[in-house]
Amino acid sequence: MSDDAESTAAGDADDGPEYDVDFRERPEEYEVGRGEEGAFKVEPYKGELLPLWGYADREAADEGGEAIYDRFLEYRADDDLVGMDMARKYLQMGYTRAMRYARYPGGQKYDDGEERDPVRWADHDKREAALVYEAWWKRVEADDRYAEARAEHRERHG
Known part of the structure; x- marks a missing residue:
């Protein structure tokens, strides 16, 4: 895991409760949401x-985008909506995190509570990374x- 993933995971791990559920065993407990919510908890x-x-x-x-997409295909072959949605979240999160670093020096969007311009x-390497993840995410x-599967899950379980 990269330093970026470690620091992001550590920071998000404190935000909200952990789930005490194995979502592979209990997919009905999974709530399909928008964005990246739950990526560090499910x-x-x-x-x-x-x-x-x-x-x-x-x-x-x-490397990450291809590996996560390969996992998406495995989850898809297993009709595992939770896995597919979680793979989507990690691809989307790769885009949003990398783009934040690409547009804000050091990834710092805020300075003393004020949003920076x-x-x-700011970081061309992160922009390139963001574009790679965006392509996998859109796929x-x-x-x-x-x-x-997402629509069916929402119909059945909310």
Whole structure:
């Protein structure tokens, strides 16, 4: 896992309660949401995907994006909506985290509680990483089986 993933995971681990649920065994307990919520809390997927995720540069994003997409395909083959959605979250998070570092020096969006003006481009390596993750993320979003499974899960479980 990259330093970026470690520090991000450590920072997010304190935000809100941990789930005491194995979501592979109890997929009905999973709530399909928007964005990246739960990416550091939904097990066993966090343990499977977080080690693959890194966005330090294009090389890390190429490796991470492909590995996470491969996991997405495995989850898809198993009709595992929670796994598919979690893979989508990690790909989306690769994009958003890398883009934050690309636009804000040191990834610091706020200074003394005030939002800083973004820079175009503060970190070109992170921008390249963001674009790689964006391509994988959009591929998942366009997957018909994923969209159908997500809609069915929402209908059944909310």
